[in-house]
Structures are given as structure tokens and as C-alpha cells.
Amino acid sequence: xxxxxxxxxxxxxxxxxxxxxxxxxxxxxxxxxxxxxxxxxxxxxxxxxxxxxxxxxxxxxxxxxxxxxxxxxxxxxxxxxxxxxxxxxxxxxxxxxxxxxxxxxxxxxxxxxxxxxxxxxxxxxxxxxxxxxxxxxxxxxxxxxxxxxxxxxxxxxxxxxxxxxxxxxxxxxxxxxxxxxxxxxxxxxxxxxxxxxxxxxxxxxxxxxxxxxxxxxxxxxxxxxxxxxxxxxxxxxxxxxxxxxxxxxxxxxxxxxxxxxxxxxxxxxxxxxxxxxxxxxxxxxxxxxxxxxxxxxxxxxxxxxxxxxxxxxxxxxxxxxxxxxxxxxxxxxxxxxxxxxxxxxxxxxxxxxxxxxxxxxxxxxxxxxxxxxxxxxxxxxxxxxxxxxxxxxxxxxxxxxxxxxxxxxxxxxxxx
Amino acid sequence: xxxxxxxxxxxxxxxxxxxxxxxxxxxxxxxxxxxxxxxxxxxxxxxxxxxxxxxxxxxxxxxxxxxxxxxxxxxxxxxxxxxxxxxxxxxxxxxxxxxxxxxxxxxxxxxxxxxxxxxxxxxxxxxxxxxxxxxxxxxxxxxxxxxxxxxxxxxxxxxxxxxxxxxxxxxxxxxxxxxxxxxxxxxxxxxxxxxxxxxxxxxxxxxxxxxxxxxxxxxxxxxxxxxxxxxxxxxxxxxxxxx
Numbered sequence: 001x002x003x004x005x006x007x008x009x010x011x012x013x014x015x016x017x018x019x020x021x022x023x024x025x026x027x028x029x030x031x032x033x034x035x036x037x038x039x040x041x042x043x044x045x046x047x048x049x050x051x052x053x054x055x056x057x058x059x060x061x062x063x064x065x066x067x068x069x070x071x072x073x074x075x076x077x078x079x080x081x082x083x084x085x086x087x088x089x090x091x092x093x094x095x096x097x098x099x100x101x102x103x104x105x106x107x108x109x110x111x112x113x114x115x116x117x118x119x120x121x122x123x124x125x126x127x128x129x130x131x132x133x134x135x136x137x138x139x140x141x142x143x144x145x146x147x148x149x150x151x152x153x154x155x156x157x158x159x160x161x162x163x164x165x166x167x168x169x170x171x172x173x174x175x176x177x178x179x180x181x182x183x184x185x186x187x188x189x190x191x192x193x194x195x196x197x198x199x200x201x202x203x204x205x206x207x208x209x210x211x212x213x214x215x216x217x218x219x220x221x222x223x224x225x226x227x228x229x230x231x232x233x234x235x236x237x238x239x240x241x242x243x244x245x246x247x248x249x250x251x252x253x254x255x256x257x258x259x260x261x262x263x264x265x266x267x268x269x270x271x272x273x274x275x276x277x278x279x280x281x282x283x284x285x286x287x288x289x290x291x292x293x294x295x296x297x298x299x300x301x302x303x304x305x306x307x308x309x310x311x312x313x314x315x316x317x318x319x320x321x322x323x324x325x326x327x328x329x330x331x332x333x334x335x336x337x338x339x340x341x342x343x344x345x346x347x348x349x350x351x352x353x354x355x356x357x358x359x360x361x362x363x364x365x366x367x368x369x370x371x372x373x374x375x376x377x378x379x380x381x382x383x384x385x386x387x388x389x390x391x392x393x394x395x396x397x398x399x400x401x402x403x404x405x406x407x408x409x410x411x412x413x414x415x416x
Numbered sequence: 417x418x419x420x421x422x423x424x425x426x427x428x429x430x431x432x433x434x435x436x437x438x439x440x441x442x443x444x445x446x447x448x449x450x451x452x453x454x455x456x457x458x459x460x461x462x463x464x465x466x467x468x469x470x471x472x473x474x475x476x477x478x479x480x481x482x483x484x485x486x487x488x489x490x491x492x493x494x495x496x497x498x499x500x501x502x503x504x505x506x507x508x509x510x511x512x513x514x515x516x517x518x519x520x521x522x523x524x525x526x527x528x529x530x531x532x533x534x535x536x537x538x539x540x541x542x543x544x545x546x547x548x549x550x551x552x553x554x555x556x557x558x559x560x561x562x563x564x565x566x567x568x569x570x571x572x573x574x575x576x577x578x579x580x581x582x583x584x585x586x587x588x589x590x591x592x593x594x595x596x597x598x599x600x601x602x603x604x605x606x607x608x609x610x611x612x613x614x615x616x617x618x619x620x621x622x623x624x625x626x627x628x629x630x631x632x633x634x635x636x637x638x639x640x641x642x643x644x645x646x647x648x649x650x651x652x653x654x655x656x657x658x659x
Binding site: 315 | 504521
């Protein structure tokens with residue numbers, strides 16, 4: 001058994017036998033751990049809300065809408081409006097292999113939908129079946145989203161956002177019911193699962209209604225797309241694809257490819273990366289704030305260990321006299337520090353788990369608090385906390401143990 | 417235990433000077449000392465004569481300013497801190513005036529400490545500690561906390577701890593200094609018994625009864641050996657027996 005292990009064995013054997021009175025330190029380390037874990041858990045909760053909201057918008061779609069040219073091009077004046085149409089969509093599919101899926105969308109504001117005597121005004125979209133996946137329009141049980149057959153046959157079917165369904169039908173089941181738009185009957189085929197949504201996209205999806213794109217054209221007339229969206233393949237670079245999309249449109253619609261006002265892009269992939277950076281930065285900040293609290297506890301722990309070393313100077317002198325090596329002395333102090341940090345940390349982790357569990361069970365009505373999300377404990381968070389505690393334990397024990405190991409045995413034995 | 421008559425400790429020209437800033441204090445001056453196996457030596461002298469300094473040097477707790485010190489032929493002045501710790505652990509047993517027992521440990525656990533630092537496994541430590549406590553007549557008290565023991569019993573535990581690694585020499589600093597005369601007598605008997613069993617013992621003492629029991633008496637005066645013989649020197653400086 002090496003000297004380090006000898007010291008640890010001695011420390012473990014006599015732990016709790018009057019060597020130190022650590023209740024205040026355990027409390028301080030526990031409190032610090034609780035503060036750090038809760039801060040990180042709130043950060044994690046917010047991150048999760050952001051992730052959920054991002055998922056609510058869709059699976060990393062890039063949204064494209066038309067603008068107006070600001071530069072003259074090939075004899076055409078600036079100020080010309082750009083249209084997005086089916087041929088453009090087909091060209092993108094054909095010419096850019098990095099694009100995974102592409103879809104067009106038509107929108108109409110303030111459309112009255114009636115059910116019996118009840119009417120609500122809403123935002124109506126004509127969409128393709130792939131929206132179920134790329135815009136995460138998942139149906140509740142008992143219903144479905146618009147499908148290829150609906151699209152091919154121009155069926156009069158409608159898919160409702162859950163809030164819109166509540167406004168129109170209240171508690172009654174909507175699927176199978178017939179509603180009217182501009183006097184034309186539509187059958188409700190599904191209601192969307194409630195979702196949080198980051199980015200408004202002409203308002204939250206939960207308040208919108210969707211019908212097949214082909215049906216939209218037959219009811220409201222064939223117009224240009226309000227917007228298009230596409231997703232890219234996993235190994236593709238969104239910036240590169242955007243450049244190619246702009247080039248295709250510039251060639252087809254005849255505008256300067258450098259004219260950024262002609263075509264607008266909402267790149268949610270880039271947004272996700274930026275948001276992830278912000279969230280990571282925030283997590284680090286929250287972790288630092290919590291870490292500072294533990295650090296204060298660590299200073300208290302180090303102070304207690306200094307006092308302990310001072311009080312046990314004669315004992316350390318005796319151990320040196322009977323043959324304890326330096327490592328046997330230092331390992332006792334560092335070991336005790338780690339154990340105190342460990343027990344305090346364990347208490348703090350347990351308490352924070354309890355607090356988080358309680359908070360998870362409290363229903364939150366306030367929108368601001370809903371956005372903040374619920375604190376969430378995770379494995380990385382646990383690993384970070386344990387690492388911080390081990391670091392604090394080692395740091396707090398390092399200086400006092402160094403002092404103990406440097407004691408002169410003769411002077412230590414004479415210490416009063 | 418050591419072979420009778422072979423030199424365990426050989427000190428030549430040992431000088432120890434304490435640097436007190438502007439003032440240097442010579443606690444020992446040119447001390448020559450040889451301790452042979454099987455001797456029982458009393459070191460006597462007035463306060464400040466250099467007894468404790470000599471004890472610290474013999475026990476490798478301190479290093480001399482000048483001179484050579486060989487322990488079983490090995491030059492101790494060339495050893496580093498870790499090697500000195502090993503030497504103290506294996507070859508020297510300490511008995512202190514104030515016992516220096518861990519108050520929260522049992523008698524056996526106290527005796528086990530030097531065995532732990534020697535790297536003995538748990539079971540061997542336990543057996544050896546029990547054996548040593550038996551040797552000083554405390555087997556029955558082995559599971560008592562040291563705070564539950566009397567002064568005499570505590571000193572016996574300290575002696576058992578000093579014996580634990582079967583050292584070459586036992587160094588005892590005023591072993592009866594904190595004990596009443598009757599208890600002190602009991603401790604003297606333990607030392608005499610150990611000496612008869614072949615243990616080499618060096619005692620610092622003011623107790624002339626204890627000194628008279630020793631085979632050799634060293635008197636220190638102003639950092640020098642003023643007397644080295646088998647009898648107590650009859651001089652004014654020598655303190656009277658405590659009782």
C-alpha cells in the first residue's frame with residue numbers, strides 16, 4: 001500500500017470520529033450545489049423549450065419568399081416584383097441535388113370558416129402533404145394530415161390547428177365534421193397536435209387551417225406561391241444551397257444574382273446554430289454563477305481544513321515521527337476535503353432533484369413562464385456538477401494539505 | 417531488536433546550531449556518541465543542555481548542522497525527507513512524555529498506525545498490534561479509546577506503538593514525566609523488561625531512579641557530553657529525583 005493510500009485508509013477509518021465538525025461546510029457545499037444545479041437546470045429547461053419551439057416550426061426548413069428587385073438587370077428597371085411559381089419549384093428539384101424536399105405554399109388572411117351558426121376568421125394555407133413532416137403538422141389521434149390523394153384529386157378536406165379547432169368546435173370532436181369556406185363545404189380530416197413554435201411564420205400554426213394546395217387553387221384561383229420552402233440533405237451546406245437557389249431564381253426570373261432584395265431567405269438551420277451558440281453561452285454563464293456559489297463554499301471548506309490542520313498539528317507531527325510520508329499526510333487532508341465536498345454535493349444534488357421534480361409537477365399558465373420552460377436535470381449537467389465538486393474538493397484540500405506536509409515534525413510535536 | 421554490542425548509532429562531531437536571526441544558538445557542540453545494541457542509556461541534564469536536540473537528531477526528526485551520523489552504518493545526513501520517514505518508521509520507536517495518542521482511536525488502532533505506514537495489510541496489523549499490547553500488559557484494553565485509559569495505560573499504549581515495527585532502538589522522551597510515581601514505576605518496569613528482552617533503549621529523563629536503572633548514563637551540559645559512564649554523576653547540576 002503506497003503512502004497516499006495509507007493516508008486515505010487512515011482518514012476513512014477515523015472519519016466522523018471527532019476530527020472535524022463539518023455541518024456548516026456540508027450546508028454551504030450543499031447550498032452551492034443546489035444553486036448551481038438549479039441554474040443549470042433552468043438553463044437546460046429553456047434550451048429544451050427553444051428546441052421544442054424550433055421543432056414546432058419544422059425540421060430545419062429554409063423558407064423563401066419573393067421580394068422586389070433593387071438593381072436594373074438586362075434592360076429591366078429596378079423595382080420589379082418577383083413571383084414564385086410551380087416551374088421554379090420544379091427547377092429547384094431538378095437542378096439542385098442537395099435539396100431534399102421542396103414545397104410551395106399559398107396563403108390567405110382573414111378567411112371565414114363556419115360550422116353551423118358559428119364562424120371564425122382565420123389564416124388559411126394551401127399546402128403540400130410533405131408539410132406533415134417538414135413543418136411538423138402532426139395530427140392528433142383519430143385524424144390525419146392532408147395526403148397525396150387529397151392533393152391529386154383536389155379534395156375539399158381541411159386540417160385544423162388545435163386552437164382554431166377549440167374556437168370553432170369547443171369540446172366537440174372536429175374530425176369528420178363539415179365546415180364551410182366561402183360557401184364551399186370542407187371535411188375536417190385532422191387536428192394538429194398542440195405545439196410550441198419558435199418564429200411566427202405568419203402566426204402560430206395552432207391558429208391556422210390548411211387545405212390541399214390544389215384545392216386552394218380551385219377555390220381562390222391559381223396565383224403565385226406566397227412562399228416556398230425546402231429542406232437540404234444532411235451533408236449539404238445551407239449557405240451553399242442558398243447561393244444555388246438564388247442563382248436558379250435569378251436565371252429564371254431574370255434578376256441580378258447579387259440583388260439580395262429580389263429573394264428573401266429564412267434559414268432556420270443557421271438560426272438553429274446561432275441559437276445553440278447563445279444557449280451554450282447562457283448555460284456557461286449560469287454555470288459560472290452557480291460555480292461561484294460553490295466556490296464560496298469551497299473557500300469555507302479550505303478555511304475549515306486550515307483550522308483542522310492547525311488543530312491537528314501535534315497529531316500530524318506524531319504521524320511524521322512514526323514514519324508517515326508526505327503523501328500519507330496530504331492524502332488525509334485532500335481525502336477529507338473530497339469526502340466533505342462529496343457529501344455536501346450529494347445533499348445538494350438530492351435537494352435540487354427534489355425541487356426540479358416539484359417544479360415539473362406545477363402547471364404553468366403564464367406565457368412568459370411557459371417560454372422559460374421547466375427546469376430539467378440531465379446527465380451532462382450531473383457530470384459538470386460532479387466535476388466542479390471534485391475540483392472544489394481538490395482545490396480546497398490542496399493548500400491546507402501542502403501546509404500540513406510542510407510541517408517540521410519537531411515543531412509540530414511541540415505545538416500547543 | 418538489535419545484535420548485542422554492534423554499533424547502531426554512531427555520531428561524530430555533531431553540532432546543531434539554531435539560527436535565530438541575528439542570534440545563533442548552538443544547542444549541541446561536537447558531540448561524539450556511539451550506541452550499541454542492547455544498551456539502555458539515560459540522557460540527563462538541566463533544561464537547555466541539549467537533551468531534546470540530541471533526541472531529535474538520534475530520532476532523525478532533525479538534521480545536524482555539522483558532523484556525521486550513521487544509523488546501522490548508513491549516513492543519515494545523506495537521506496532525504498522520505499527516506500528519513502522510512503527509517504523512523506522501520507528502525508526507531510518513539511515514546512513521548514505526553515503520549516501523543518489519537519484521542520478518537522482505540523488502543524489497538526493507535527498501535528496499528530506505524531504498521532499502516534509500513535504498508536502491512538490489515539490482518540497483519542491487527543495481529544501485531546494485539547501482540548504488542550499483550551507485551552505491555554494491555555491486551556484486555558485494546559478496544560478502549562485512548563481517552564478511556566489512565567495515564568499509565570496511555571504510556572503503555574505509546575510503548576506498544578513504539579515497539580510495533582520491531583525497531584532497532586526505542587527513544588523515550590521523559591516517559592514518566594506526566595505520571596505519578598507509582599504509575600511511573602510501572603512504566604520503568606516495562607522498559608526494564610523490554611531491555612532484558614534485548615531492546616536498545618535511549619531515555620531522556622529527569623528521573624534519577626530511571627537513570628540508575630540504565631546501563632549507561634550521559635550527562636549533557638551546554639550542548640556537550642559532560643559525563644558518560646555507568647553511574648549517576650554526583651554534581652550540583654544534576655537534578656534530584658522528582659519524588
